[in-house]
Amino acid sequence: MKKLLIPAIIGLALVAAALGGCGKTPQGSTTGGGGGCSNGTVDMTDINFAIHTCTIKAGSKLTLTDPTAGGGIHFICFGTNQKCAANADGPTELNSTGNGVQFNPGDSKSYTFAKAGTYQITCTVHPAMDLTLTVQ
Ligand SMILES: [Cu+2]
Structure with a gap:
């Protein structure tokens, strides 16, 4: 009986995933959550x-x-693991060779990405404060 239980659970999980409609969200209508x-x-x-x-x-x-x-005080730039690394394809504002763009609580800044690609964005102050941006 125990041997049957595990495949049965996996089967149910697959059915639940299929019914859940957990596919790709249409572009432009993402609603957050799930890493979006x-x-x-x-x-x-x-x-x-x-x-x-x-x-x-x-x-x-x-x-x-x-x-x-x-919020907090952050210094944001292209890069990973608290180190800025220039990305020629991205907006120049985030191409810092120093500490990055300072954000204070209350700040909101927008950057236009013209080129498709994958961009790594990091904060030079906080460990593991990394963001992977996919531009399609
Ligand atoms: Cu930070």
Whole structure:
């Protein structure tokens, strides 16, 4: 009986996933959650991004929002693991060779991404404050 139980559970999980309609969300109508971002907006907390992946369309904007309540001081740039690394395809504002663009609580800044690709964005202050942006 135990041997049958595990395949049965896996089978049920597969059926549930299929029924759940957990496929790709149509572009331009993402609603957040599941690693997505709403309308290209990624919120920050006091020490991190609220989510770590975001997908937008080429030619549209990524908006980084540092909330007045619960936000923190961040320095944002292209790169990973607290180190800026230039990305020639991305907006120049995020191509910092220094500490990155400063965000204070209450700040919200938008960046237009013209070219499709995958962009890594990091905060030079906070460990693991990394964001992977996919531009399609
Ligand atoms: Cu930070």
